[in-house]
Amino acid sequence: MRVHFIAIGGSAMHNLALALHHQGDQVTGSDDEIFEPSYSRLQAAGLLPDSFGWDAARITPDIEAIILGMHAKGDNPELLRAKELGIPIFSYPEFLYQQSKYKTRVVIGGSHGKTSITSMILHVLDYVEKDVDYMVGAQLEGFDRMVSLNPANDFMVLEGDEYLSSALDLRPKFHLYKPNIALLSGIAWDHINVFPTFENYVEQFAIFLEQITPGGAIVYNEEDEQVKAVVEACTQPIKKYPYRTPDYEVEDGETLLHTPDGPMPLQIFGKHNLSNLEGARWICQLMGVDAEDFYEAISTFKGASKRLELVAKSKSAVAYKDFAHSPSKVEATTKALKGQYPDRTLLACVELHTYSSLTPEFLAQYKGALDAADEAAVFYSPHAVEIKKLAPVSAAQIEAAFQRSDLKIFTDPEDFQEFLFGQDLSAKNLLLMSSGNYGGLDFERLKSLY
Structure with a gap:
């Protein structure tokens, strides 16, 4: 089968492309940008596009199916050409x-x-x-x-x-x-x-x-x-x-x-x-x-990637990272780590990174989400709020949402890292929750502290 992926670089999309390639289908794809690990995995399979961007000339009559990613817009020139040729178009589901x-x-x-x-x-x-x-x-x-x-x-x-x-x-x-x-x-x-x-x-x-x-x-x-x-x-x-x-x-x-x-x-x-x-x-x-x-x-299951994933460990402390970003996930993950080590101090940090988490109307959903932690911090980027074209979010709004007066709030990545690396992490457990990376947190430096 000859299959073309429009927006091949997405997490699910590139994995489906690799699966079809593995079973012997002829796979091509395009995207305007591709990040790691998709980039290296597509490159290793010979599926990385020759150049980034959209080109209607890539869509030829011998293509039997187009798989359209969420990242592609309705006016995508490759999509329009596929419609013109009458090629079947599928979302990946x-x-x-x-x-x-x-x-x-x-x-x-x-x-x-x-x-x-x-x-x-x-x-x-x-x-x-x-x-x-x-x-x-x-x-x-x-x-x-x-x-x-x-x-x-x-x-x-x-x-x-x-x-x-x-x-x-x-x-x-x-x-x-x-x-x-x-x-x-x-x-x-x-x-x-x-x-x-x-x-x-x-x-x-x-x-x-x-x-x-x-x-x-x-x-x-x-x-x-x-x-x-x-x-x-x-x-x-x-x-x-x-x-x-x-x-x-x-x-x-x-x-x-x-x-x-x-x-x-x-x-x-x-x-x-x-x-x-x-x-x-x-x-x-x-x-x-x-x-x-x-x-x-x-009994041999160690967990899915980025779900309560162990970053570092010493005799008296552990550091975990988790994909948790929604209120229910933040609350469950924080309770989990505190429940596993009830006698240790827990510092829980969450990055507000998604569209929902940066929306003022939604912030109230975080009430009590970090209550299980002994110490808590929130990081968010005002620039990310601006890019998502959302109303500005203030530190006061975040403190009111979590309803925790001792909550430490950071908007600058360097200030957050200075706070984090200034902690005595030999004496407390650390939990980092985010679907982002705190503006470029150096995890290798973090590991060196244990």
């Missing part, structure tokens, strides 16, 4: 559905936890040597790509993102997969640039449930009241399997999961991760993995 419509599709949805749960499932399936197609939003240890396709596989496991599909398709991605088996981990308002009200956001999850094939199944976190309400209101003829956080204990910085065979040490921690684990166990069970094999496999 549409294309993944076409690749999996004769398979059993397992879709993991939720405002938080979906990457971790999908990663756990794939880790377990790999451990028990069960081959499946997949798409996941983080790089996993032992996996070459975040997307894998094989016509011989019976299952496809998909992380179900609720963000929009492409410039032409304004449906949430997870509405397109039509799962046979689905999971909902939690619902907490996000992506307010697309879903301006909480009610509108919740509606997307109700629609997701309606897309489950008749006779299919939904596994859901009944501890999340919003998830519970949406699932119970669903009239689709499907099986409903609720789950709750399993019993566990923490001893000397180690989390022990209670299993039928006794306490089992885990390499992950935090109540939210134990809840994720239980959701993954239910999905694996529905895919034919028995409990004994699941527990053996999950």
Whole structure:
């Protein structure tokens, strides 16, 4: 198959391009800019565009499919040329559905936890040597790509993102997969640039449930009241399997999961991760993995990339970074690290980096998100606010939102680094939460302090 990617450099897009190239398809692509690690990975596969920018001449009649990334706009010259030639145009979720419509599709949805749960499932399936197609939003240890396709596989496991599909398709991605088996981990308002009200956001999850094939199944976190309400209101003829956080204990910085065979040490921690684990166990069970094999496999799971990822460690302190940026994720991650080491001082830092987090109307959602930390700091860039064409955000607004009078607030990257490297990190745990990089934080220097 000859496939062309418009905006090939995105995280999901370049992984799909690599997957198609791996299975023998002829792949080309274009983009106006490509960053690491996409750049090096495309270059190594011979898929890096010869030049950046858009060129209608790249679109020729022999192309059988165009895959359009969210980064591409509706007036993109390559897109317009493809329309002119009548070439089929797909968003990447549409294309993944076409690749999996004769398979059993397992879709993991939720405002938080979906990457971790999908990663756990794939880790377990790999451990028990069960081959499946997949798409996941983080790089996993032992996996070459975040997307894998094989016509011989019976299952496809998909992380179900609720963000929009492409410039032409304004449906949430997870509405397109039509799962046979689905999971909902939690619902907490996000992506307010697309879903301006909480009610509108919740509606997307109700629609997701309606897309489950008749006779299919939904596994859901009944501890999340919003998830519970949406699932119970669903009239689709499907099986409903609720789950709750399993019993566990923490001893000397180690989390022990209670299993039928006794306490089992885990390499992950935090109540939210134990809840994720239980959701993954239910999905694996529905895919034919028995409990004994699941527990053996999950005991070796170290976590998804950028999810409570260990940066440095000494005898008396640890430093972790996490992709957490939305209020619910910040709160869960902060509680997790404090709960793992309750006797140690915890300094928790969060960067407000996304459109939602820098919107004054949304900031109130962060109330109490850092309360579990002994010390807390927030970094944000007024320039980022300006680029996103949002109303200015003041330090007073941020302090009022988090409702923490001792909150330290930084807008200059150098001031933040001076504060951070001025800490006695031998005596306290550090948690850095962001989908950005704090204006260029030197993680190698940070590691040298441990």
